[in-house]
Amino acid sequence: xxxxxxxxxxxxxxxxxxxxxxxxxxxxxxxxxxxxxxxxxxxxxxxxxxxxxxxxxxxxxxxxxxxxxxxxxxxxxxxxxxxxxxxxxxxxxxxxxxxxxxxxxxxxxxxxxxxxxxxxxxxxxxxxxxxxxxxxxxxxxxxxxxxxxxxxxxxxxxxxxxxxxxxxxxxxxxxxxxxxxxxxx
Amino acid sequence: xxxxxxxxxxxxxxxxxxxxxxxxxxxxxxxxxxxxxxxxxxxxxxxxxxxxxxxxxxxxxxxxxxxxxxxxxxxxxxxxxxxxxxxxxxxxxxxxxxxxxxxxxxxxxxxxxxxxxxxxxxxxxxxxxxxxxxxxxxxxxxxxxxxxxxxxxxxxxxxxxxxxxxxxxxxxxxxxxxxxxxxxxxxxxxxxxxxxxxxxxxxxxxxxxxxxxxxxxxxxxxxxxxxxxxxxxxxxxxxxxxxxxxxxxxxxxxxxxxxxxxxx
Numbered sequence: 001x002x003x004x005x006x007x008x009x010x011x012x013x014x015x016x017x018x019x020x021x022x023x024x025x026x027x028x029x030x031x032x033x034x035x036x037x038x039x040x041x042x043x044x045x046x047x048x049x050x051x052x053x054x055x056x057x058x059x060x061x062x063x064x065x066x067x068x069x070x071x072x073x074x075x076x077x078x079x080x081x082x083x084x085x086x087x088x089x090x091x092x093x094x095x096x097x098x099x100x101x102x103x104x105x106x107x108x109x110x111x112x113x114x115x116x117x118x119x120x121x122x123x124x125x126x127x128x129x130x131x132x133x134x135x136x137x138x139x140x141x142x143x144x145x146x147x148x149x150x151x152x153x154x155x156x157x158x159x160x161x162x163x164x165x166x167x168x169x170x171x172x173x174x175x176x177x178x179x180x181x182x183x184x185x
Numbered sequence: 186x187x188x189x190x191x192x193x194x195x196x197x198x199x200x201x202x203x204x205x206x207x208x209x210x211x212x213x214x215x216x217x218x219x220x221x222x223x224x225x226x227x228x229x230x231x232x233x234x235x236x237x238x239x240x241x242x243x244x245x246x247x248x249x250x251x252x253x254x255x256x257x258x259x260x261x262x263x264x265x266x267x268x269x270x271x272x273x274x275x276x277x278x279x280x281x282x283x284x285x286x287x288x289x290x291x292x293x294x295x296x297x298x299x300x301x302x303x304x305x306x307x308x309x310x311x312x313x314x315x316x317x318x319x320x321x322x323x324x325x326x327x328x329x330x331x332x333x334x335x336x337x338x339x340x341x342x343x344x345x346x347x348x349x350x351x352x353x354x355x356x357x358x359x360x361x362x363x364x365x366x367x368x369x370x371x372x373x374x375x376x377x378x379x380x381x382x383x384x385x386x387x388x389x390x391x392x393x394x395x396x397x398x399x400x401x402x403x404x405x406x407x408x409x410x411x412x413x414x415x416x417x418x419x420x421x422x423x424x425x426x427x428x429x430x431x432x433x434x435x436x437x438x439x440x441x442x443x444x445x446x447x448x449x
Contacts, residue, residue, distance in 0.1 A: 007412055008404040014344045015400040018351035019392070025264070025301075026359050026388065037385065046393070062345055069217055070304050070352070160386065164393045173397040 003175040009051040012174075013059050016043035016051075020063025024073055034073060035145075038153030040064060044086045045161055048093030049112060050174055056090025080132050085124035092116035105169075105177050109162045117154060121146040194316050199244035200429070201314040206323035208430035213311050215437040220303045222444040229299065235440055236306055243314055250313065253305045253353045260360040261298050268294030305353070312350065321346040326423060347403070355396060362391050 004012070020040050027039040034040070044063055048056025064082050067073055074082050096112035125142040133141075147154075168174045196202075201209070216235065223229045240250055254261070272290030279286045312320070325342035332338045363371075371384040 005404070005408065007407050008401070010340060010344050011347060011400040011404040011407070012397065014347035015351055015355075015396040017344065017348035018355045019396055021352050022355040022359050023389070023392065025260075025356070026363060026392075027385065039389075042389065058341060058344060062341075062348065066345070066348065069214065070308070071301060156385070160389055164390055167390055167394055168397055171394060171398070173394070173401050 004051065009055055013047050013051050013055040016047035016059045017063045017066060019043040020059065021067045021070055024067060025071060035149050036152050037156055038150050040067065040074075040082075041086065041089060041153065041157055042160060042164075044090050045093050045113065045116065045157065046164060048090040048116070049097050049109065049161070049165060050168075051094070052098070053091045053094030056094040057087050058090070060086035060088070060090035081124050081128050084127045085120045088120040088123045089116050092119045103178060105166070106162050108177065109165060110158070113158060113161060117157070193313065195245060195249065195313050197244050197314065199242060199314070201239065201243040201310065203429065204314075204433055205424065205426055205430045206315050206319040207326055208426055208433055209311055209315055210320070210323050210327060212433050212437040213307055215434075215441045216307055217304055219437075219441045219444045220300055220307070222441070222448050223300075224448050228444055228447050231440065231443065232303055236303060236310075239310055240306075243310055245310070245313055250309055251306060253309050253356070254302050256353075257305075257356050257360055259364070260356065261301065263363075264301075265294040265298045268297055308349065309353075317346060317350065320349075322423075351396075351399070354399065355392075358395050359388075359392055362388060362395070 020043050023039040023043060024034050027033040027037050040063060044056065044060045047059035061083055064074060064079060064086055068075070068079050093112050093116040096115055097108060100108050100111045102108055102111070121142075125137075125146060128142065129137040165174075169176050204212075216232070219235070220232050223232050240247060243250065269290040270284040270286055272285075272287055272293050276288040277285050278288060315323075321342050324346055325338050328336075328338050328341060331341070366384070366387050369387075371387060
């Protein structure tokens with residue numbers, strides 16, 4: 001996933017930012033689906049995994065911002081913590097996918113994803129406790145909002161993102177991570 | 186071609202065409218804030234009157250300006266119905282099984298769809314009266330202060346302007362894929378959370394594949410035309426804002442302020 005040209009990375013990131021606006025609209029036809037299925041997280045994680053940490057960071061910041069401006073979702077009150085959370089997802093995903101090389105695509109993806117999902121939630125929780133909801137934030141509120149409400153979304157991300165990356169590789173829309181292994185298989 | 190392409194620039198010499206892109210983008214943000222801030226009948230009447238005036242001032246065919254709304258009308262209808270039937274309001278007007286039609290739900294549905302329609306028209310007005318290169322240069326100019334902390338503003342401006350132009354196309358494709366999956370038996374409205382989640386699985390993968398295919402085509406076209414890095418590109422010299430630009434900014438700021446005062 002490192003052979004993409006700079007132009008292609010930019011345009012893929014642009015598509016992911018566009019999807020940060022469009023995908024939640026598809027999900028928001030179900031009440032509270034945004035908080036349960038976390039659709040905006042998927043393009044950000046993909047952008048980090050495919051294009052690298054800097055593009056993941058841009059997607060994590062620009063995606064929710066553009067979505068709030070164009071559709072009012074997420075509401076302004078949730079925007080700062082969401083910006084922190086998604087920015088961390090994009091950065092950590094992008095860094096780890098370059099650092100972790102186990103010769104197995106899915107292992108690399110899952111390690112990067114799980115660590116990014118945890119890091120994003122921890123940093124967003126710290127930001128909530130220290131900045132956005134200082135004095136009125138608890139461990140229970142953090143667990144509730146980041147793990148209990150959104151568990152279907154976490155499962156969806158863990159099931160979908162490796163599938164999407166694999167499908168994109170099969171469609172030759174992104175370069176294979178381990179081309180030799182794919183050829184021998 | 187039966188319809189005008191969504192968001193494509195249409196040459197002209199109207200008042201909107203002549204405004205500087207930086208002023209137009211700033212006005213767009215102010216008017217979006219006004220739309221999102223509207224909470225009463227008079228609030229919506231004000232933004233509706235503003236957008237109608239802008240449509241007249243743009244000299245664009247009304248059909249072209251509202252094209253993105255027409256193209257996703259089914260999608261908007263679904264959003265309206267879902268909000269109206271699943272909103273957990275108190276004043277329930279009628280109930281059928283899992284569906285509860287409430288006054289709050291109908292209001293919420295109209296508010297969500299109304300905001301979306303108005304913002305889509307505003308965005309379309311910007312892209313139909315401004316060249317993509319002007320939008321990119323203006324965005325770059327507006328985020329230029331970030332350069333002080335090492336942000337590559339040229340690349341960021343290109344990415345954001347391409348993202349904005351991608352949105353109507355992605356919306357159309359999402360609607361198409363959703364309809365296809367409904368025809369194949371997807372149950373987006375199921376009461377069971379697991380069934381709902383499962384119904385979205387076949388929706389998400391095709392959306393990503395089709396978006397990445399579009400990104401691939403666009404990046405290949407850009408590279409074939411010699412595009413390399415945004416920072417190496419030359420750009421036209423920036424013209425200072427004209428009195429008309431300042432007038433437009435003041436009027437939009439006033440509209441935004443009135444909305445906030447009415448809301449407060």
